[in-house]
Amino acid sequence: MGAYLVKRFLLMFPTLLGVALVTFLLIRVIPGDVVELRYSGDRGAVSQEVIDQERARIGLDQPVWKQLGTWLIGMAKLDFGTSMWTGAPIWDEIRLRFALSLQVAIMATIVAVLLALPLGVLAALKQDTWIDYAVRIFSIAGLAVPSFWLGIMFILVLLIVFKWLPPMVYTPFWVDPWANMQQLIWPALAVGYRYSAVATRMTRSAMLEVLREDYIRTARAKGLWQSLLLRRHALKNAMLPVMTVVGVEFAFLIGGLVVTEQVFNLNGLGLLFVQAVSHRDYTLIQALVMLVAGIFIVMNFLLDVAFAWLDPRVRYA
Amino acid sequence: MSELVASLDVPSRSSRWIGACRDFIGRRPLGAIGAGVIVLMFVAALAAPLIAPYDPVAVDFAAMLAPPSAEHWLGTDAFGRDVLSRLIYGSQTALVVGFGASLLGATIGALIGVASAYFGGRIDLFLQRIMDVLLSFPLIILALALVAILGNSIPNLIIAIMVPMIPRCALVIRSSALSIREMPYVDAARAAGFGHSRIILRHMLPNVMASYLVMLTAFLGQAILLEASLSFLGLGVQEPLPAWGLMLRGAAVEFAETAPWMAIFPGVAISLAVFAFNLFGDSLRDALDPRLRTQ
Secondary structure, eight states: OHHHHHHHHHTHHHHHHHHHHHHHHHHHHSSSOHHHHHHGGGTTOSOHHHHHHHHHHTTTTSOHHHHHHHHHHHHHTTOOOBOTTTOSBHHHHHHHHHHHHHHHHHHHHHHHHHHHHHHHHHHHHTTTSHHHHHHHHHHHHHHHSOHHHHHHHHHHHHHHTSOOOOOSSOOOTTTOHHHHHHHHHHHHHHHHHHHHHHHHHHHHHHHHHHHTSHHHHHHHHTTOOHHHIIIIIIIHHHHHHHHHHHHHHHHHHHHHOHHHHHHTTOOOHHHHHHHHHHHTOHHHHHHHHHHHHHHHHHHHHHHHHHHHHHOHHHHHO | OHHHHHHOOOOOHHHHHHHHHHHHHHHOHHHHHHHHHHHHHHHHHHTHHHHOSSOTTOOOGGGTTOOSOSSSTTOBOTTOOBHHHHHHHHHHHHHHHHHHHHHHHHHHHHHHHHHHHHHOHHHHHHHHHHHHHHHTSOHHHHHHHHHHHHOSSHHHHHHHHHHHHHHHHHHHHHHHHHHHHTSHHHHHHHHTTOOHHHIIIIIIGGGGHHHHHHHHHHHHHHHHHHHHHHHHTTSSSOTTSOOHHHHTSTHHHHTTTTOTHHHHHHHHHHHHHHHHHHHHHHHHHHHHOTTOOOO
16 A cells, blocks of 8 residues: 555656646747736837836746746745736735635535435436436536526526525625625535536446445345445445545636636636736746646545545555 | 348348437437437538528617517527527537537547557556646636637637547547457457557557547537637637627626526527437447446
C-alpha cells in the first residue's frame, strides 16, 4: 500500500506541471494583452511609450520563458502574485468568490446525494418495472435539461407564481445564514438536479452489478433481512463507483458553475474566470485554472487513496 | 440435405438492417422514442426553409414580444422575430455543431486511445499524461479558453467543444483496445509483417467500434448542451444566427416576466434534443456493450 500511495502521490506533479504549461501557453495565444485592453478605450490617444512602460511594470516585456520561470517559482512558494487588471493580490480577488462557489458546490452535492441514493437503489431493486423506468427518465432528463435554463425557470416560477425574487446581493453564510440560503438554494437546486442524475445512474448500475454477486445470493439464502442486506452488503460495495462520480463532479463544480452563476447573478469563480479572460488578466487566469485543476487532481488522488484503503484488490493489483 | 441448404436463405443486407431496427424498437422502446425525436430534428433542420412559417432573422417591430397566437405559434422575441421559426432553424446549428464536435472528438480520441494501447510502454505513458492534463480542466473552462483564442465562428466552436471530448473518449477506447491487443489476430497481423498504421486502422479500430459508437452518441447530447451554454454566455454562435442557447440570452431573461415564451421554448428544444440523444445512446449502449459506463 505504501509504495502504491507514493507512486500515486508523485504522479500528481507531472499532471499539475502539464496543466500549468498548457494554461500559460494557451492564454498567451489569445490576441491582445491586458495593457492594450486597458488603453483601448482611449483609441490611440496613449503613446507607445506609456504602453511600453506599463508592460514593463507588470513584467510583460520579459521573454516568455522568464515569465514562466517567475510564475512557477512563485507558485512553488504558494505566491500567486497580483492581478494584472486590478493590481490587487490574487488571493484577495479569489477568496470571497471561492467561498461562494464552494458553498454552492457543497449544497448541490447534498441535493444530489439525497436524491441519488434512494432513487438509484430503488430503481435497481425494481429493475424493469415502471418505477425503474420513471427513475431512468427522470435522471436522463436531468442530464438533458441545461442547468442555466432550469435556473431561469426557477426565477420565472418564483416571480410569476409567488411574486418573490431571491435576493440579488450576496450575503456570506456567517453574516446571515437565512438570507444566504434564500439566495443560494436555487442555483444549488438547478445544478444539483443534473448532478443527481449522474449519481443516480451510477448508483443504479453499480447496485445492479452488486446485486448479481454470489455473496448477495448467499446472504439472501441464509434469510438475511432485506434492509440489513441492502445496507451492509449491497450498498457498501456499490458505493465505490458512486463516490468517484460524486467526488469528480464536486471538483468540477467549483470552477464549472460559469453559466449558472451568470443566471443568478452570482459573483463566483466561474464569472471571475470569464472576466479574467476578457481582460487578458494572465496572472488571474493562471491562478484560477491552477486552483480548479488542482482541486480536481487532489480530489482524484484522495479518491484513489480511499479506493485502495476500502478495496484491497486495488492496492495489490 | 439439399432441403436444409435451401431453407438457409441468407437475408439481404437491407433486410438485415430492417430486421435489426425492428428488433431495436421492440426491445428498447425508450431508445426508439429517442431515435424518433432525432429523426424529427433532422427533418426540421433539412426542411427548415419549407416548414418554418417566417424568416428566422426577419425583424418585425409591429409584432414585438407578441404572445403565442395563430400567426406566431410560439410568440415573437424582442425584435419581433418568430420564435418557432428560430427554433426550427436553430436545429441546424445544434446538429452541425453537435455532430461536428462529437464526430471529430470521438474519432481523434479513439485513434489516440487505440494507438496508446497498441504501442504501450513509454508512448502509452506519455499519451496518458497528456490526457490526464486535458481531463483536469472542467469542460466549460477549456471550451471557454479555446473560444477566446480562436474567436467565435462555427468551425472554431466545433474545435472548442471537440477538444475536451478527446481525453474522455481516449480513456474508454484505450481500455477496450488493451484487451484486443492480446488477441491472436493482432499477433497474426504483426507476424504477417503489416505496418503499425495498418494494424491500428484495419485490425484494432474496427473492433472497438461498439465503444466508439456508444461514446459518440453520449457526446452528441453533451456537445449540444455545451454549445447552448457557450452561446448563452455570448461566446458561441453570434446574432442574428438562430441558435437555441443564444435565444435564451439577454432579452429572454430581461422580459421573462412579461414574455415567458421567449425563455421557455428554446430551453424545451435544447432539453428535448439532448434527452433524445441520451435515450438513444443509452439504449445503444445496452444493446452493444452493457458493461460500458458513460457519464
